[in-house]
Amino acid sequence: MDFQLSENQRALQDAARKYARDVVRPKAPHYDETSDFPKDLISAAFELGLLNMAIPSEYNGVGLTHLEQVIVCEELAWGCAGVATSLIANDLANLPIILAGTDDQKKRLLAPFGEKLKLSCFCLTEPSAGSDVAAMGTTARREGDEYVLNGSKCFITNAGYADQFTVFATLDKGKKHKGITCFVVEGRPQGLTTGKHENKMGQRASNTTTVTFDEVRVPVKNRIGEEGEGFKIAMATLDNSRPLTASISIGIARAALEHSLEYSAQRQTMGKPIREHQAVQFMLAEMAMNTHAARLLTYESAQVLDEGQRNTLQSSYAKCFAADMAMKVATDAVQVFGGYGYMKEYPVEKLMRDAKLIQVYEGTSQVQRLVIAKELFR
Known part of the structure; x- marks a missing residue:
């Protein structure tokens, strides 16, 4: 170690x-x-x-x-x-x-x-099948050497600018998760459309749209894995991506802590910088302690993958703890700034808005707790 x-x-x-x-x-x-x-x-x-x-x-x-x-x-x-x-x-x-x-x-x-700048997007979430992936409604049917996709996905990052789409669709809704299969759609073939960019609370620099598939044809050679292996592939993908999502939380929290340390040294009340008040010191200490704890959890979840081991439990620990931590740290940063923290000309209100999304995407904090419990019950 x-x-x-x-x-x-x-x-x-x-x-x-x-x-x-x-x-x-x-x-x-x-x-x-x-x-x-x-x-x-x-x-x-x-x-x-x-x-x-x-x-x-x-x-x-x-x-x-x-x-x-x-x-x-x-x-x-x-x-x-x-x-x-x-x-x-x-x-x-x-x-x-x-x-x-x-x-x-x-x-x-x-x-x-x-070879050149190219964007891709991960098409899993649906309007009625977010956390409940097995309830997926996007369908695929095979016709000779092609599959035909129909359905829609929502909250897809980079979709408005992507020219490659990794798509999960079901061959048989009755089979639930066992019918899900993974496909790669290259370019923007006929029948593939993206919606308007969503007007989000935070992380507004990321493009987020719906993606609709209307008789979109995909060659069999672009099926990833075998038929029915899509759910397993999606879950393995999320195990790999959770450490990255957790690290976004850490970056937000670290920024919030640094801004708070700087501001608390400058802002004075009762004749001294506010960082000399014990109430503020306790907030800063908690922010620093929890940011560091989240980083260590995240490093572990990544290192387990680098050692070739399954990291479902560790990555859920990291993603859940880091997301909730970032929201708390960013909220406390606004509190340290007081009324100024609520104003857009100061940096911490953006961090608070950005942090909230981490508790929602790639598995909500509540879903992460379900995953953790399931792993513990093993």
């Missing part, structure tokens, strides 16, 4: 921090206000090797370990959680191919991401 980062890991951390500080943070307020898509920031990340972190190097990816990915992701989220979500959406969408694709599929469907 070693709690020290290697020289290479520190170099990655420094590169990501410099990008977050110099490129992302100056523009984050603009993208939060306008909800425009930060294509320039994503292009810069691609040039720096901060996009497609999970794709193995033999398929033109960056090829970082899971631990290295969460180290980088914390820095990205420290800069802006919405931008970080946009960047790691490619990893989420490509994970099913990385985990269950054939060598041919990886060469065809992953390698192009290293």
Whole structure:
């Protein structure tokens, strides 16, 4: 057990921090206000090797370990959680191919991401089947050498700008989770449409839309895994992505803590900086303690994957604890700032809005507790 980062890991951390500080943070307020898509920031990340972190190097990816990915992701989220979500959406969408694709599929469907800037999206959530994946309504039927997809997905990150879609659909609703199969839709074929960009509370720099499939044809060669293996692939994907989501929470919390430390040294009441009041000191101590605890849980959940082990329990610990922690830390940061914390010209109200989404997407905090309980009952 070693709690020290290697020289290479520190170099990655420094590169990501410099990008977050110099490129992302100056523009984050603009993208939060306008909800425009930060294509320039994503292009810069691609040039720096901060996009497609999970794709193995033999398929033109960056090829970082899971631990290295969460180290980088914390820095990205420290800069802006919405931008970080946009960047790691490619990893989420490509994970099913990385985990269950054939060598041919990886060469065809992953390698192009290293050649030029290209976005992908993960199409799992539906209007009536969010946490209850087995209730999926999007269907697939086989016709010769093709499958035909029909249905809709909602809250899909990067969908408005993606040209590759990893889609989960059922071949037989009666089979519930055993009928779900994974497909990759390349480009924007006839019948595939995306809706308007959602007007979100937070993480407004990330593009979020619906995706509709109306008789969309997918070649059999783009089926990932066998028929009926989609649910298993989706769950394995989420095990791999939860450490990244947890690290977004840590980046938000760290930013909130740093802003609070700086402000509490400047703001004075009763003739002294507010950080000299014990009530504020206790808040700052709790913020720092819980941020660090979440980081250690997240590092462990990533390291378990790097050791080739199943991390369902550890990743649920990390995602659930970190998400709830970030919301509490961001809320406390607003409290430290007082009335100014509620104003958009100060940075912490954005962090509070951004943090809330982590408690909802990729499995709510309540669903994570169900997963944890199920693992304990094993």
